[in-house]
Amino acid sequence: MVKRNQSQARQYVLNHNAEVKKIDFVFTHHNQLNVKVMGYSDPEYALRDGKYYPVYPSGNISNQEVKIKNLDDVCVLSGFNQKEEIKNVLKQYKNIKQPIRNQIKELQSATTKSNPERIKIVMKDGNEVYVKTSTMAGKMAYYPSIAKTLKQKSVINMEVGAYSYPLGK
Secondary structure, X not given: OOOOOHHHHHXXXXXXXXXXEEEEEEEEOOOEEEEEEEEOOOOXXXXXXXXXXXXXXXXXXOOOOEXXXXXXXXXXXXXXXXXXXXXXXXXXXXXXXXXXXXXXXXXXXXXXXXXXXXXXXXXXXXXXXXXXXXXXXXXXXXXXHHHHHOOOOEEEEOOOXXXXXXXXX
16 A cells, blocks of 8 residues: 555655655565655754744744753744744755854844844854844855954844944943
C-alpha cells in the first residue's frame, strides 16, 4: 500500500510532523520497507506564554515545549502568529552572515499599520534594530560598522536608510 501511495504518505508525514525535513521510503525485496527520516538541526525557538517551542523553516511551530539551557545559544522569535510571516522571517534570518547572526538574541514582530513587515531585532550587545522583513538580511550586513560607532546602547532604525538614537529616548 505504501509503495503505491508514496507521494501521499510522504506529504502526510511532512504536513503532520513539523520537525521532519525529508522522508524517503526504500523498498528492499517485495515485502520490506525502510523509512529514512531527516529532521531539522538547530531550530530557532518561539516564545509563547513564557514557554519555548521549536520553529522550523516551513513556518511550523512545534506543539512540544522544550527547556533551553542557555538562551545565549539560540535565537527566539516572539509575536509572530502567521506561518507565512514566520517562514519569511526565518528565510531572511538564515541569509544573514553567521558572525552577525550569532549576535542576534531575539526577533520580535513590531508591525504597524504603515509597515506590516516591521520587526525588532534584539542584539546580544544590548542594541535594538528595526528593519523590514524583506530587507533584513541585506541591511543587517551594515550592523557591525554601525554598532562600532555607538557610544551607548542604542536603537538602530534601518527601515528606510539608517539612523540611531540612544535607548530610552
